[in-house]
Amino acid sequence: MIIGYARVSTQDQNMDRQIDQLSAYGCERIYQEKCTGTKKERPELDRLLDNIRTGDIIVISELTRLSRSTKDLFQLVDVLDQKGCNIKSLKESWVDTTTPHGKLVFTIFAGISQFERDLIIQRTKEGLASARARGRKGGRPKIPESSVNLAIKMYNSKQYSIAEISKATGISKTSLYRYSNL
Numbered sequence: 001m002i003i004g005y006a007r008v009s010t011q012d013q014n015m016d017r018q019i020d021q022l023s024a025y026g027c028e029r030i031y032q033e034k035c036t037g038t039k040k041e042r043p044e045l046d047r048l049l050d051n052i053r054t055g056d057i058i059v060i061s062e063l064t065r066l067s068r069s070t071k072d073l074f075q076l077v078d079v080l081d082q083k084g085c086n087i088k089s090l091k092e093s094w095v096d097t098t099t100p101h102g103k104l105v106f107t108i109f110a111g112i113s114q115f116e117r118d119l120i121i122q123r124t125k126e127g128l129a130s131a132r133a134r135g136r137k138g139g140r141p142k143i144p145e146s147s148v149n150l151a152i153k154m155y156n157s158k159q160y161s162i163a164e165i166s167k168a169t170g171i172s173k174t175s176l177y178r179y180s181n182l
Contacts, residue, residue, distance in 0.1 A: 001056050004030035005048055007065045018061040021090055027059055054084030057098055062091035070113050077106065147171055148179050155180050 004022030006015045011034050022030050033044035045066075052058070058080060060066045066087075067073035077097065080087055088102075089095035094109075096102030128138060151169040154160045155176060162173050171179070 001029065001053070002027050002059060003048065003052065003056055004059050005033075005045065005066060006030055006061065007033040007035070007042070007045075009036045010034065018065065021061045022059055025059055025090060049079060049083075052080070052083055052085050056083075056085045058085060058087045060087070060089050063089055063095060070109075071117075074110050074113060077110075143171055143175065151176055152180055 002025070004019075004025070004027030006018035006022060008015045008018075013034070015032060015034075019030060019032070031044045031048045033042055035042055048058070063073065066089075067076060077087055081097070086097040087095060088098055094102065094105045097106055131138070147169045148171065151165050151171045154165045154168065155162075160168075162176065165171070165176060166173055169176075
C-alpha cells in the first residue's frame with residue numbers, strides 16, 4: 001500500500017499542497033498532522049508506524065515534513081526498514097528506498113551521519129582527557145559540607161522557608177530536599 005504523511009507545524013498553516021501532491025502520487029491513505037516536527041510525540045506518525053505492513057511505501061512531500069534532524073530521520077527509516085517498508089520523498093529524489101540506487105545513497109548518508117556522531121564522541125573524550133591531564137574535573141562543584149549542615153539545621157528547625165534557606169546557603173531546593181532525606 002502507498003501511504004502518505006503530511007504535516008504542518010501550526011494550526012494556522014495549510015497542508016492542502018502536501019495532500020494534493022500525495023494524492024497525485026497515488027497514496028491510498030494519507031495521515032495528516034498539525035504539530036511541530038521537533039516534538040517527539042506525533043500521534044498521527046505513531047499511528048502510521050503502528051498500522052504499516054511489510055511492503056508498504058511511505059511517501060512524504062519533503063523531508064522536513066517527516067523529521068527535523070538527521071538522527072531522527074535515520075531512526076525513522078530504520079524502524080520502517082525493520083518493518084519491511086520503504087520511504088520516498090517527492091522533493092528529495094535521493095530519498096527513495098524502493099530502488100537499489102536510493103538505498104545506496106541513503107546508506108552512504110547514514111554512514112556519513114554515523115561517522116559525524118563518532119567524531120563528536122571522540123573529540124569529547126579527547127577534550128575530557130586533556131582537561132583531566134591539567135587537573136580539571138568535570139561535573140558540578142561540590143557543595144561545602146558546612147553549607148549542607150547549615151541548610152539541614154535550618155530546614156529541621158522549621159523556622160525558615162525553603163527560599164530563605166536556599167538564599168542563605170546557596171543550596172537549591174532540589175539539593176536541599178535530597179540532603180534532608182538522607
